[in-house]
Amino acid sequence: xxxxxxxxxxxxxxxxxxxxxxxxxxxxxxxxxxxxxxxxxxxxxxxxxxxxxxxxxxxxxxxxxxxxxxxxxxxxxxxxxxxxxxxxxxxxxxxxxxxxxxxxxxxxxxxxxxxxxxxxxxxxxxxxxxxxxxxxxxxxxxxxxxxxxxxxxxxxxxxxxxxxxxxxxxxxxxxxxxxxxxxxxxxxxxxxxxxxxxxxxxxxxxxxxxxxxxxxxxxxxxxxxxxxxx
Numbered sequence: 001x002x003x004x005x006x007x008x009x010x011x012x013x014x015x016x017x018x019x020x021x022x023x024x025x026x027x028x029x030x031x032x033x034x035x036x037x038x039x040x041x042x043x044x045x046x047x048x049x050x051x052x053x054x055x056x057x058x059x060x061x062x063x064x065x066x067x068x069x070x071x072x073x074x075x076x077x078x079x080x081x082x083x084x085x086x087x088x089x090x091x092x093x094x095x096x097x098x099x100x101x102x103x104x105x106x107x108x109x110x111x112x113x114x115x116x117x118x119x120x121x122x123x124x125x126x127x128x129x130x131x132x133x134x135x136x137x138x139x140x141x142x143x144x145x146x147x148x149x150x151x152x153x154x155x156x157x158x159x160x161x162x163x164x165x166x167x168x169x170x171x172x173x174x175x176x177x178x179x180x181x182x183x184x185x186x187x188x189x190x191x192x193x194x195x196x197x198x199x200x201x202x203x204x205x206x207x208x209x210x211x212x213x214x215x216x217x218x219x220x221x222x223x224x225x226x227x228x229x230x
Contacts, residue, residue: 054115099209117228136217155202
């Protein structure tokens with residue numbers, strides 16, 4: 001056999017071996033692909049996560065009248081601070097005389113939110129006075145407001161203003177007036193309000209016995225902010 005024929009046979013065998021190797025690799029790849037497609041295990045849990053904020057909402061009632069810090073019962077609310085025109089903190093007494101009988105106004109406050117409030121306070125603003133009707137005296141706001149005696153308590157064994165945590169409020173006198181109440185600042189009412197808990201607040205007022213002709217026909221007006229906080 002010639003050298004040329006021998007080399008040709010060797011090249012032919014090499015090509016055959018290479019083709020055989022490629023076939024084996026391709027078969028192995030197909031086998032692996034098939035095993036991956038047919039032999040996979042898996043396990044899945046689908047669920048939601050929920051996160052809800054609590055709420056503190058103050059409701060005030062006096063007789064048949066009620067007010068909410070949200071301004072109404074509609075939902076959702078845009079603010080949690082509102083003005084209440086249907087309830088008067090003092091009960092809106094008229095025709096009061098020097099040294100007359102005390103006027104009692106009972107208010108009930110309830111946290112109708114879902115979360116507890118750690119504090120409950122009332123902040124009295126500056127008292128102002130103005131004449132009513134055709135005839136009234138010339139006392140200034142400070143003078144007349146200083147003639148309106150006031151106490152704030154729970155109607156039983158606790159006085160909030162003046163602060164006497166274990167005592168009923170003292171008798172009305174010129175020591176505690178609408179002027180000194182404003183000067184005192186924020187008054188703590190109890191120890192907060194739990195969700196759905198209520199507090200009764202009793203406000204007593206009267207015209208002091210020292211009132212004079214200068215106080216006739218005048219009306220005192222004082223704003224109050226009742227606030228619960230987280």
